[in-house]
Amino acid sequence: MDSENNNEYVKGRRCGYVAIIGRPNVGKSTLLNYILGQKLSITSKKPQTTRHSLLGIKTTETAQLLYVDTPGIHGAEKKAINRYMNRSAKKVIRDVDVVVFVTDRTEWHADDQVAADALKGAIGSVIVVVNKVDLLKDKTRLLPHIALLEEKFPDAHIVPISAEKGDNLDALEKLVEENLPYDNFLFPNDQITDRSERFLVAEVVREKIMRQLGDELPYAVTIQIESFKSIKSILHIDAVVFVERDSQKQFLSEKAVRN
Ligand SMILES: Nc1nc2c(ncn2[C@@H]2O[C@H](COP(=O)(O)OP(=O)(O)OP(=O)(O)O)[C@@H](O)[C@H]2O)c(=O)[nH]1
Ligand SMILES: [Mg+2]
Known part of the structure; x- marks a missing residue:
């Protein structure tokens, strides 16, 4: 193509x-x-x-x-x-x-x-x-x-x-x-999403938290990617995890250490 x-x-x-x-x-x-x-x-x-x-x-x-x-x-x-x-x-x-x-x-x-x-x-x-x-x-x-x-x-x-x-x-x-109409393609052939790499990375972090924490942590987890740099072909990512309560913060950091 x-x-x-x-x-x-x-x-x-x-x-x-x-x-x-x-x-x-x-x-x-x-x-x-x-x-x-x-x-x-x-x-x-x-x-x-x-x-x-x-x-x-x-x-x-x-x-x-x-x-x-x-x-x-x-x-x-x-x-x-x-x-x-x-x-x-x-x-x-x-x-x-x-x-x-x-x-x-x-x-x-x-x-x-x-x-x-x-x-x-x-x-x-x-x-x-x-x-x-x-x-x-x-x-x-x-x-x-x-x-x-x-x-x-x-x-x-x-x-x-x-x-x-x-x-x-x-x-x-x-x-x-x-069931789709005959029409021009809207996106370049090699594009797979309209979301940024930052969004996708934040989602992967959220997935890891959701999967590891079982039912203990409610859904109120939000991820913010603070920096996203490629240095010598290695990606360096800093992410902040926001939770609702202090007790969840402690729980999350204990789990993160154990895992
Ligand atoms: N055995 C089996 N498990 C499936 C199949 N499809 C999805 N699952 C599992 O079902 C669970 C939910 O899958 P998701 O794709 O996250 O479901 P979803 O509809 O996107 O869920 P929400 O985003 O919460 O609305 C995961 O554990 C999947 O692995 C399937 O065809 N067979
Ligand atoms: Mg889903």
Whole structure:
């Protein structure tokens, strides 16, 4: 592909935005990372890992797919950060050509319904993904569940996948591409996100903290990258970790020493 001419109209090429949405912890960021073939979005066993929408760009010979990973949509909006996360995800739904709505196996939680209700704002086509099927021992349980989803979403495609193992992702990606408009590519062919390196580094630090601290530390961790220098091809990074309370500060530093 010629990266300099990527904005020229080429017959048959498609380009468009694809939102990955769903309740927390269903595997949205894992899905984005598998599709991109690299780790861009942080993931963890804890719900509400993703806090900000994140663009992941996949360019092929025939299409440029602009995937937007979003924070998990959920009903509890007590804290400002939760309201912000919900708003951020719901806004994306209204702006994209395709919505990939991710669910977890045969589960249907109240928060799945909150996310499903937000789909009413979608103008693009909707694909309902049943993720984590690798964990389903009895695969026959999928059939009645898919029938149920078809009733709930009469106009949507339903696709069972495993975002972790990559099962059936070819079929999903093909379906996504077929639902994008014919259009010029918007980004250079080698660009994979619109986020800065600083943002991505801060996210990796946050991921390590979330993964190592189990349930002890609440979500109120914010990372600020103070300096980011490349000296003799080694990256030197200084980061500050903000927590809510002094007790958490002490806890975090004790853990950091132990790990
Ligand atoms: N076995 C299995 N685990 C998965 C699969 N997809 C995701 N997971 C796991 O599910 C957990 C949550 O994954 P994430 O990708 O962080 O989920 P998310 O929907 O982005 O979560 P939030 O950002 O909190 O909304 C992680 O522990 C993943 O490893 C899958 O297909 N199979
Ligand atoms: Mg996520």
